[in-house]
Amino acid sequence: MSTAPEDTNNNKDSADSLLADIRKKITEAFDIFDHESNKTVDVREVGTIIRSLSCCPSEAELHDMLAEIEEEEPTGYIRFEKFEPMMTKVLMERRYKPSPEDQILKAFQVLDTDNKGYLTAEELTKYMTEEGEPFTLEEMEEMMSAAIDPDKKTVLYKDYASAMAVEET
Structure with missing residues (x-):
């Protein structure tokens, strides 16, 4: 008897659950700074949002992250649809972890x-x-x-x- 399929399902379920938790945390953190409820935040608030998610990038790393998600013509605002996938990847990879x-x-x-x-x-x-x-x-x-x-x-x-x-x- 093999339990491999069941184990695979359990791993997939826990990965899906982790991903859902991460996305929920990102959405909640973003929404706090989305003052106009239009799925955008001021670009100057992004560092605070990222740090509230227990990520501690340097200023240079933060600028790289902003460059990745800013509009081609900078508006001063970051859209959730660009922020969420980048931040999900950062959190899944456990990048910019705080120091113990x-x-x-x-x-x-x-x-x-x-x-x-x-x-x-x-x-x-x-x-x-x-x-x-x-x-x-x-x-x-x-x-x-x-x-x-x-x-x-x-x-x-x-x-x-x-x-x-x-x-x-």
Whole structure:
């Protein structure tokens, strides 16, 4: 007796279910920013939508994604019918996965040359705006509002790394 056909059906059913879940998440995330309910979003919101789906592309990767889905004559808007297939593929391939907590923690430890267990707001601002892919002022303010310990006025990066880590679903 062979159970191969049944196994194949179970695998197909779970793949179909996964695909349906992914498409539902994409639709829900897109709809939040579709303010006019016309299946379009402002191109400036696409990065936020993608990141809300637990994808963490670099700015360069985000620009490549936008180039793939933008109209030939850019309108400033992205249509759902172009966004959904691209984003489905990205999520199915598990591209741009967020870093796990231990990697985030190691990155902060590299910046903490004195092994204090924290970074000052000034240190973090310097690193995040002057090195690598610099944060914008808006991104920096958003990060600081979440990262700074209000009592100590420092970034206790072990706690912050835990908060930044995205659990695999």
